[in-house]
Amino acid sequence: VAGKNIKLSLNIELQQYAESLMMNKKGAVVAIEPSTGEILCLVSAPSYDPSLLVGRERGGNYNKMMADPDKPLFNRAIQATYPPGSTFKPTQGLILLEEGIITTGTMFPCAHGFISGGLRVGCHGHGSPLPLKPALQTSCNAYFCWGFKAMIDKRGKYGSSANAFDIWKKHMVSMGYGYKLGVDLPGEYRGFIPNVDFYNKWYGAGHWSANTIISVSIGQGEILATPLQIANLCATIANRGHYITPHVVKEIQDTVVPAEYLEKHVPTIASHWYNDIAEGMRMAVTGGTCRLANLTDIEVCGKTGTAQNPHGRDHSAFMGFAPYHDPKIAIAVYVENAGFGATFGVPIGSLVMERYLRGYIPPERKYLEERMLQSNTIQFAGTKKH
Template sequence: MRKDYNLAKRQYVIGGFIVIIAIIYVIRLFNLQVMEAKYKDSADSNAFLRKAVYPSRGIIYDRDGRLVVYNQPAYDVMIIPRDIREFDTIDFCNAVNITPGDLVRRMTDMRDKRRNPGWSPYSPQKLLSHLSSEEYGRLQEKLYRFPGFYIQKRILREYNYNCASNVLGNIREVAPADMEKDPYYMRGDYMGDIGVEHTYERFLRGVKGTEVLMRDALGRIQGRYEDGALDREAIAGKNIKLSLDIELQQYAESLMVNKKGAVVAIEPSTGEVLCLVTAPTYDPTLLVGRERGNNYNKLMQDLDKPLLNRAIQATYPPGSTFKPTQGLIYLQEGIITPSTPFPCYHGFILGRLKVGCHGHGSPLPLKPALQTSCNAYFCWGLRAMIDKKSKYGSVANAFEIWKNHMVAQGYGYKLGIDLPGEYRGFIPNVEYYNKRYGDGHWSATTVISIAIGQGEILATPLQIANLSATIANRGHY
């Protein structure tokens, strides 16, 4: 009997096809059940509702234990899009005090993945935030009429004192960029925005919990899954205590009404900031609740710039407050002694160059020069230092030493206060003047105004206050 080799080959080919098809089915099933999250989400959402449990945000006290910022309950309307059935939109809009057009716009924005990267029809999405007590009561009574809707309890900030807005900061809804940076956040969450609320966000926010609820075949909540075995309790945020004296802050702000500027008070022995005022300022409650966005836009457009924290973000020529730094540098470098006199005939006069001054005795040494705020004294001192090639070799070398002394006294760089947005001010260096005047084409008289805190010198009010604290603390800050 002859064996049919063609038949045998066909058996192998058919068997191979069957194996390949089986492998394809296995891979596809694996992808559907394990790799494809949307199918898992769909299956889970049919049986469970996972609700976030938001922790209480940390409370803020002043240095003496006075309660400054605390929490009040707030309510957001959440939806699970796939669970929504036909409902009376007019009835719903009347309950929460919005228009049908606003409802449609919110639903459309929610589905826009550019605005809402966390969009999924199976996961909770925020529809409306910050219900008033009346709106919450009306909606709660008729919530059963709106399948797929539920109310999420959150917190808003409450303030005991109408002051320190730029120091305390506020909380705002997270943006897509925030969610990309930190997976802790999801759409509708809140986070600290500016001030200590921003700096200490990770301490204040706490840890979210989870509540797992069971659904029946019609999607109705039947209670906690396994009696709450999979639930996770929220962990409250940590309370913080500021160095701020809130009553001193209030008083300082009252002195700055209808003015522009800043007030800073520092405890020299510790470096603690006792008050930090910027004027004009704003009521912190403006950035709480449903009108936050509108109020924020108005503050942004205000020409007086109330959102600018002038104490750490505005820079000014320090003027005569700068003179103690010059006296200290001249003493440190041996340019003068406390008794070294310089003349002042109503100002610093050298050829055609004149820096004016007011009437007082002349010549005079360091202490009377500080007492009378003599411009000429510190101009002569700068010239004696910067142009002293016998000691420093060149103007550039002398100026670099002068600049380093200024940095050591807290100018030209950030001091490192624990508030976002601090500016560094400006202390020019050799490269700056070489670029401006040409290498070797400038001297002390070219830049003489920096000796009295004018010219290119810029400092924040915090840096100026820090100098006083440094002197009061015998040279340490």
């Protein structure tokens, strides 16, 4: 019996374009239409030619790909769990605003980093002290460390650091982290957001506080997320406070799309706070860490991420959406071992958004496209090239 025809949400031209930019790189690109949750492109790199899995040689080809250290069969877009790095900072800002720990005017100092109780988390040169939106613009580590500490150690409000962390985690889960989102593809991974028990086992109940787990505040430490989850968060910000479960099936012949792919999910954060985060992400593009994404006539919003990697060179990440008003695309880009977020994440993310919204890349941005097409970052991974 023949199966039913289905129509996918993937935009074939955008898919091919994003795949070409990810050639000779390891990582993923996920783009979502925020208003529908439809996945516009889903790239995992390196990939493989599906014709290798047809015909007499398929068994041998499959075994070769299974043994390939670059793991072409591993769908990084929905299965790779990465430290989100600074792409995590918008979620922190939202939780701190919702919990009343900060207002948009609350300032925290940055002494080239966060220094507290013998602990130091480095940062880079920018004005200090600074409030939330400039902190998002400059991706200030110290701001989000101080904010996290102000919440987790606020015993007067929460009773204990454990209780505060429990509330922090519930907000995080409501934004789609820590559990599978439920994409209509097999094999999705859930990422990881630790809970109180996890830290109690590790450090002992009552023996940990904000400083013990401070790297969580900047998307490092134990935190892991899939590129799909990061793209979904960006779609949530683009929608100013809700998301629809990302999916690739747009239509099924003679039937209706399952209700779960139409339903709005509303996180535990009041919708007006998202405007402040979106504004900070807009400032990152006009005058901060995402300037390479600044287009002449499309208002792009973005957030870079550079995630420390204990196994080698840092990972380069970006999440963004555009336009600022009534967004049509939200995107996450993650390039393994590619260094700063601004070096690969921002160019690839902004080129894919531009291609989708404008239909072409204008002459003044061709150099950036060329640079991405020509770059090879697999060479930094310590494994063989394709």
